[in-house]
Amino acid sequence: MTQPKFFPTNGHLMLCQNTNCLQRGAGFLHQSLTSALEREHLIYYRAGGTLRYTPSGCLGACSSGPILACYREKDGLLEQGWYYGVTLPLALEVARAVQEKGDLPLGGRFDLLE
Ligand code: FES
Incomplete structure (x- = not known):
């Protein structure tokens, strides 16, 4: 193998x-989203791209989809961002934040404590 x-x-x-x-x-x-990640060279297999992106099975928030989850390392810790009602602009905002190592957008997140 x-x-x-x-x-x-x-x-x-x-x-x-x-x-x-x-x-x-x-x-x-x-x-x-797949097309946009490729076009903007955000996906890891395009020059300069740094994201992995995969379609997934159920993420457990079925009545509020589309659901997008993001995992990354930030400041040595695992950071998660969970988004509901996701649109292409929101998904790209998350993707660009990951690419640029910036803050994840707050709009649409449901993982933050209130
Ligand atoms: S169907 Fe369950 S989170 Fe999408």
Whole structure:
């Protein structure tokens, strides 16, 4: 078995593609987000890109989709950002923040304590 090549990245985005999120437009969002990440060279396999992006199974917030989860290391700790009702502009805002190692956007997050 060949050992796979490892690509270091700034963070990992996952977009739910399960039934409820698909009914709320997650399929089209996945297609348009994939294209945008490639076009803007944000995805790790494009020159200068630093993101991993994968469609995922249910992320556990089914009635509020499309749901996007983001994981990355920040200041030596694991940081998470969980977003609901995700649109392409919001997903790209998250992606650009990860690429630039900036603060994750606050709008649409549901993981923050109130
Ligand atoms: S179907 Fe998307 S979070 Fe469950």
